[in-house]
Amino acid sequence: MESEQIDTAREDSPAKKKNMIKAEGVKVWYDDFMAIKGIDMKIRTNRVTAFIGPSGCGKSTFLRLFNRMNDYVEGFRMEGNIRIQGNNIYSEKINIEQLRKEVGMVFQKPNPFPKSVFENVAYGLRIQGIKDKQYLQDKVEASLKQVALWDEVKDGLNKSALALSGGQQQRLCIARTLAVEPEVILMDEPTSALDPISTSKIEELLYELKENYTIVIVTHNMQQASRVSDSTAFFYMGELVEYDKTKKIFTNPEKKQTENYITGRFG
């Protein structure tokens, strides 16, 4: 991994910064294949930012840079800088486990641990060494309430999470992420495996969550992007083609490519 200009100093600002994530000159290769061809981007704090684009355009790869999930992919190589809250997350000094507590992730397919509902939500706290039962209980309850799952599971907290429906599992995965109080939540097509009702529940949730979290969501669903996001970024062939307010992108895009994609002419 190449990371130029190692700099872990925080940019000084007392309150939360306007931009949570800053990417500068980011290039990514998988062996010889160049997946991201130089992207600069700023992602606003406490907003929902949607990444759209056809399959293989690099949007998921780009999203997974923010919590360093690509590190496990063989042949992965990167250039450029990504700063989250001013910290260069590809610096040698960064603690990856700590980073992932700050930058949570929800995946395409619901992936609860084969443990009880309670243990799924408590997992992130337990691996931090928290043993206080009352604290764990309160935190689990609060997190499940945040995703509106509490009423559905409160009588079966000790039942296996695998017994829940797909939509419930995905909300559980979101609750699990919320329990460790991240700053950023990355969502990689979180509703693509869900039915429409579960999907709309999660979309409603996003609306509430953005008050406290910065959310970046990859989606293949144009309607979803226009419904839930404040800003939208259109990726194509490893490049960021257009990035603007969602309203602007969907009503009056600058680039022809963007217009073709959102109107369904290709992709």
Added chain:
Amino acid sequence: MMRRIKEFFIEKTLLATALLTVLVTIGIIAVLSVEAFNFFKEVSVWEFLTDTQWTPLFTDKHFGILPLLSGTLLTSFIAIAFAVPVGLSISIYISEYAPRSFRKTIKPVLELLAAVPTVVYGFFALTVVTPFLQGFIPGLSGFNSLSAGLVMGIMIIPFISSLSEDALHAVPNSLREAAYGMGSTRLQNAFKVMVPAASSGIIVSIILAISRAIGETMIVAIAAGQQPRLTLDPTVPVETITAYIVQVSLGDVQHGSLEYRTIFAAGITLFIFTFILNTISYRIRKKFQEKYE
């Protein structure tokens, strides 16, 4: 027309081979049962299960299976106590830490351990491990269950490491992503998520290894001695059920005599043990398959 005849013969041949294995199994069980039944006509089951001495070849005959059983369980216990931690560590290392290329080379190499003839292991235990251990344990007898058990443990490591690694490898990658995504370290991922998720497969691998250890013959016959003794002391000679069967089969005991029938009584005891273990592992495996589909 020719083709249909050919198909017919192929089908029947396949059926015959399948039936053959079933028949052989039934035959073995039948012989075991009949001979054991004849044995128990002369020696009561109660005596067989409670007498603490096994001396069927002496003038003062005792037919208590306990000494042989304790020898078998003791050597197997030592083997398992050694092989489970080592085998599991190997499987976790290969599946969660090592680069993929390493997995490809190391797995076949490990499985070679299972291909070494057990008689070689037996002599290894007797001529290498025992003298080596005698350097640390002064009272260690030349034949003992400790070195036999340890070497048997080496032999069954690949059973545990390979099958457990398969189980760990079969855990969906999405769970690994979930664990890392939550900020788990590699160690936390391995022990808090992967091992619990693969637990049924790991348990099956351990049960199969126990079953293999209980049935193992050559190593214990060579290195553990041939003295039936009711003891938990790993430094003295013992005799396992299998070693006893070898001893009598090779000796000049008269066919059809009571002494001869003791090997069937011992054999059926062994069979019941491994049968129970295999049934348990089959049940667990079935449950495991349902869980992931």
